[in-house]
Amino acid sequence: MTRTISEINEKIKEGKAVVVTAEEIIDIVKEKGTKKAACEIDVVTTGTFGPMCSSSAYFNLGHSKPRIKIGGGKAYLNNVPVYTGIAAVDVYLGATAIPDDDPRNTVFPGEFKYGGGHVIEELVAGKDIKLIATAYGTDCYPRKSIETTINIKEINEAVLFNPRNSYQNYNVAVNLSDRVIYTYMGTLQPKLGNANYCSAGQLSPLLNDPYYKTIGIGTRIFMGGGIGYIVWNGTQHNPSVARSENGVPRAPAGTIAVIGDLKQMSPNWLRGTTFTGYGVTLTVGIGIPIPILNEEILKYTTVRDEDIFTQIIDYSDAYPQRKPDTLGEVNYAELKSGKINVKGKEVKTAGLSSYAKAREIAETLKGLIKRGDFLLTEPVAALPSVESGIAFKPMPSKPVKKK
Amino acid sequence: MSKKRIVLTFPGRLVDQPITYHLIKDHNLMVNILRANVTPKEEGRLVIEIGGNKKDMESGMNYLKEIGVDTQPLTQDIRWHKDRCTECTACISICPSEAFVVNRKDMSVSFRKEKCIACELCIPICPYRAVEVNF
Numbered sequence: 001m002t003r004t005i006s007e008i009n010e011k012i013k014e015g016k017a018v019v020v021t022a023e024e025i026i027d028i029v030k031e032k033g034t035k036k037a038a039c040e041i042d043v044v045t046t047g048t049f050g051p052m053c054s055s056s057a058y059f060n061l062g063h064s065k066p067r068i069k070i071g072g073g074k075a076y077l078n079n080v081p082v083y084t085g086i087a088a089v090d091v092y093l094g095a096t097a098i099p100d101d102d103p104r105n106t107v108f109p110g111e112f113k114y115g116g117g118h119v120i121e122e123l124v125a126g127k128d129i130k131l132i133a134t135a136y137g138t139d140c141y142p143r144k145s146i147e148t149t150i151n152i153k154e155i156n157e158a159v160l161f162n163p164r165n166s167y168q169n170y171n172v173a174v175n176l177s178d179r180v181i182y183t184y185m186g187t188l189q190p191k192l193g194n195a196n197y198c199s200a201g202q203l204s205p206l207l208n209d210p211y212y213k214t215i216g217i218g219t220r221i222f223m224g225g226g227i228g229y230i231v232w233n234g235t236q237h238n239p240s241v242a243r244s245e246n247g248v249p250r251a252p253a254g255t256i257a258v259i260g261d262l263k264q265m266s267p268n269w270l271r272g273t274t275f276t277g278y279g280v281t282l283t284v285g286i287g288i289p290i291p292i293l294n295e296e297i298l299k300y301t302t303v304r305d306e307d308i309f310t311q312i313i314d315y316s317d318a319y320p321q322r323k324p325d326t327l328g329e330v331n332y333a334e335l336k337s338g339k340i341n342v343k344g345k346e347v348k349t350a351g352l353s354s355y356a357k358a359r360e361i362a363e364t365l366k367g368l369i370k371r372g373d374f375l376l377t378e379p380v381a382a383l384p385s386v387e388s389g390i391a392f393k394p395m396p397s398k399p400v401k402k403k
Numbered sequence: 404m405s406k407k408r409i410v411l412t413f414p415g416r417l418v419d420q421p422i423t424y425h426l427i428k429d430h431n432l433m434v435n436i437l438r439a440n441v442t443p444k445e446e447g448r449l450v451i452e453i454g455g456n457k458k459d460m461e462s463g464m465n466y467l468k469e470i471g472v473d474t475q476p477l478t479q480d481i482r483w484h485k486d487r488c489t490e491c492t493a494c495i496s497i498c499p500s501e502a503f504v505v506n507r508k509d510m511s512v513s514f515r516k517e518k519c520i521a522c523e524l525c526i527p528i529c530p531y532r533a534v535e536v537n538f
Contacts, residue, residue: 049489050491051530109527111527113532186493186528186530187497187527187528189497194496194497195496196493196496271489271531273530273531274530274531274532275530276527276528283489283530283531336507336510337507338495338505338507348495348496349496350491350492350493350494350495350496350497351491351492351493351510352491352493352530353491354489354490354491354492354510355490355492355510356490356509356510356511356512357489357490359509359510
């Protein structure tokens with residue numbers, strides 16, 4: 001059995017496509033077998049909703065009268081600094097940016113109440129955002145400062161562009177030290193007091209297409225409640241990690257860079273996020289459809305939580321010191337049960353990625369495709385996979401030569 | 404025997420009074436102090452669970468009212484903003500009284516107000532600031 005994406009799209013247009021979620025497919029295949037299921041099912045939808053730090057947005061604010069060249073100057077949205085080193089009224093806002101006067105970790109652990117991720121959420125919610133900018137002034141852009149409010153409905157472009165989202169698998173974080181630590185994996189209690197994980201497991205997009213055979217550059221996706229596209233592999237894309245027999249990586253591996261029109265998105269699926277003692281970020285909802293082109297592709301989508309293993313890492317020492325040590329492996333069925341065993345001790349688990357919301361995204365995408373509101377795209381190029389030989393490189397410490 | 408969790412707010416003039424002693428000794432109530440925030444010359448706050456028969460509970464509550472202690476159910480001071488919650492489950496492992504629970508079947512999160520002891524451990528843990536305690 002084989003089918004093409006254009007054949008699937010024809011069925012979608014006719015309202016005849018058979019679409020199920022990456023959760024539903026597990027029982028369907030158990031009941032019908034791979035062969036029959038592959039004949040019947042056209043698309044499997046996936047979803048994930050978790051904090052994704054490499055998220056950002058860029059805007060074209062429009063030109064004031066008289067004009068101001070914010071480019072090369074300084075600008076703030078709700079006091080959060082934006083990058084201005086591009087054209088006159090284009091600015092770039094990162095999810096982890098925080099106001100210059102935020103006390104950060106001066107009084108430890110810092111609260112990090114507000115930052116770039118929160119600005120993005122408020123913009124998407126349609127709230128007015130305060131813009132303050134200063135510039136050096138030129139003949140063609142004489143104005144040197146501006147203070148106004150902007151609204152997503154009024155600015156020319158608002159584009160969400162995330163250089164790294166939707167990690168294919170992630171570490172489980174624990175703390176072996178004797179003090180509480182505050183990390184991007186949440187607050188970790190001393191002496192294995194808790195274990196935090198962050199993946200949608202069997203619903204997670206890249207875990208359902210482990211070798212990126214259908215998900216590629218140009219793939220249309222559900223992004224933040226709107227429509228987006230995969231534009232490249234994500235930063236730190238690392239397809240060469242150890243994999244199980246089912247192809248699923250046993251450690252953080254592939255990532256995607258995604259882009260989409262922020263104006264169409266929704267604050268339900270883009271949430272400003274705070275990690276005490278660490279910083280701010282953006283929680284992003286991503287859903288990716290997997291076209292069932294053949295039995296092999298279908299088989300990958302039947303991956304279950306108990307088939308997905310990941311590494312338990314000590315964030316008090318091994319992670320910050322970049323030691324390769326792992327405290328063992330665990331699967332997502334165990335993680336989702338509420339407790340795991342680490343070094344002979346029972347440890348309570350908690351998630352950072354919402355499985356309930358991931359399911360809602362997979363269901364939403366299923367609905368969009370079934371109603372004919374979402375057509376699949378043919379990737380224009382593949383994401384680098386295992387054969388690319390790409391490996392994640394560290395930063396070397398080199399002396400800086402004086403010239 | 405009935406039990407309830409209440410928040411006592413008392414003015415500075417009562418800070419040095421052995422109020423819990425009187426509740427136990429004179430009104431035959433079982434008192435479990437869940438949380439106390441008492442500073443001299445300021446208002447004091449005490450979160451307690453009291454238990455006893457109906458008559459004793461009534462006389463205890465009257466005593467508190469007479470001496471000028473304001474009482475209100477604990478649950479009024481704790482708010483879980485369901486719309487802010489993303490059901491990530493970050494709060495689950497930290498909550499000591501299992502007020503936050505996960506339905507393991509669908510991984511949905513719910514909050515059982517009556518179980519909450521207002522320890523506030525979840526507040527800095529929640530990445531979405533979905534819990535609010537007003538003390």
